[in-house]
Amino acid sequence: MAKTAIDELQERVRGKVVLNAPMDRFTTLRVGGPADLLVYPEDREDLTELISFLAERGIPYFVLGNGSNLVVRDGGIRGAVICLTEGFRAIERREGPRFRAEAGVPLRRLVRWTVDQGITGFEPLVGIPGSVGGALAMNAGAWGMEIGERLVELEALSPEGRVQVFDRTTLRFGYRSLDLPPGYVILAAVLEGEPADPEEVKAAAKAFFARRKESQPLAEPSAGSVFKNPPGAKAAKLIESCGLKGVRVGEAEVSRLHANFIVNAGMATASQVVSLIGMIQERVFVKHKVKLEPEVRIVGEWAKGKVRVTD
Ligand SMILES: Cc1cc2nc3c(=O)[nH]c(=O)nc-3n(C[C@H](O)[C@H](O)[C@H](O)COP(=O)(O)OP(=O)(O)OC[C@H]3O[C@@H](n4cnc5c(N)ncnc54)[C@H](O)[C@@H]3O)c2cc1C
Incomplete structure (x- = not known):
């Protein structure tokens, strides 16, 4: 530039x-x-x-x-x-168990805040290393809960620079997706839980975190679940059944703890990660006739002069 x-x-x-x-x-x-x-x-x-x-x-x-x-x-x-993770970090209580959180608030802080406020409903999000904006854009969730179901209204900036407030009923959340027009930047959301005893909310969050820690490689660099679960099946089970745990392309490795995670075992490149994604898709398709669809978003350009890996 x-x-x-x-x-x-x-x-x-x-x-x-x-x-x-x-x-x-x-x-x-x-x-x-x-x-x-x-x-x-x-x-x-x-x-x-x-x-x-x-x-x-x-x-x-x-x-x-x-x-x-x-x-x-x-x-x-x-x-x-x-x-928006530096500037948009406010979180404030509204009436009853409602609150408004800006897009840059880390989910970790959101969960801690709801615990302190005695608001239940967000505990399954504990341990997801995203921001409120990213969680809404992805309709993040775990163990049967998705953030979209807790939304009251969403504030976003249009590519023309106009702030728009979307009522929950006008938005379409899907499995790890939100149909927001291209170019919109999520600014904040009003979310709603249910009133509860803070001690109980804390215990529930702790239990969810323990479950996550047991089943996911939280200490290794990853982007969470690589693939969406296909209807009626678990991506991790399908991948594991192909004997792919621990398989590597360069330093991109199928996690030994959770087969739907790819971890960066050192200095992996995106090209290695995407090759491994392709290999997993192929093996699972050959064995189960199921086409795994990435949950991770693959963005940006390939390095010049390198062989392009199909994704
Ligand atoms: C260890 C680990 C565990 C995970 N567990 C889960 C889980 O249990 N459930 C789950 O759903 N996900 C999980 N994830 C994936 C990820 O954390 C979530 O999808 C998270 O919500 C992404 O948020 P982010 O802020 O990091 O978004 P990013 O990864 O930065 O972005 C994701 C998408 O959101 C868009 N986006 C981000 N902010 C905005 C904004 N303000 N306005 C418009 N678009 C925006 C980006 O353009 C991009 O398309 C996990 C990831 C890891 C590493």
């Missing part, structure tokens, strides 16, 4: 700007090449200014949460990556 464009950006936007941001440092799987620009708008006004700057210059953008559901390709991301 031309120097003058960067200067202008830094004049117009107050938030931190990182040039050539290595995406392996901003994703939990720890793979991915550089993003041209990584910007942390400080507030709504700052974000609106950023979006209008990018529109004027025809610069594409991608919204990043905590990077816990992403495989960023080795060539990185052209254009801007917008991240």
Whole structure:
């Protein structure tokens, strides 16, 4: 990007700007090449200014949460990556068991906050290393609960810079998906739980975390479940039945603890991760005639001069 464009950006936007941001440092799987620009708008006004700057210059953008559901390709991301995890961190109580949380609030904090407030319904999210924005965009959930079912309304910024409030009934949440028009940035959400004794909420959250710790490789870099569960089956079981636990492409490895996780066993590249994804899909298809669909989002460009791996 031309120097003058960067200067202008830094004049117009107050938030931190990182040039050539290595995406392996901003994703939990720890793979991915550089993003041209990584910007942390400080507030709504700052974000609106950023979006209008990018529109004027025809610069594409991608919204990043905590990077816990992403495989960023080795060539990185052209254009801007917008991240709300520094500026959009407020969480406040509304009437009854309702509250409003901004997109950058980590789920870890949201769960802790609901425990303190005596609000139940969010405990299954404990241990998911995402942000509120990412969780809503993915309709994150666990053990039968999905965040979409707790939504009252969602605030988002349109690509034209207009704040829109979506009532729950106007949004379509699916299995790990939300049908938000392209280019919208989730700003905040009003969520609703049920009133409960804080001690009981705490105990429930603790129990969910223990379950997660037992079954998932939380200490190793990963992007969580790689594949969606196909109807009537568990992706992990299908993968395990093909003898794939521990199988590697380079340093990308099928977790020995949970077959639906790929862990970065060292210096894995996105290309290795995507090759391993392809290998798993092929083996599972040959054995079970089931096409596994990725739950992780694969974004960005392949490194130049490297053989492109089909995904
Ligand atoms: C150890 C581990 C365990 C996990 N367990 C679970 C689990 O039990 N259940 C589950 O559902 N997931 C799980 N995940 C996956 C992941 O944590 C969730 O999908 C999480 O909600 C993603 O949030 P994020 O902020 O990291 O989003 P990112 O990974 O940064 O982004 C995911 C998608 O959301 C979009 N997005 C992010 N923020 C915004 C925004 N403000 N506006 C618009 N779009 C946005 C991005 O563009 C991208 O398309 C796990 C991951 C790990 C590493």
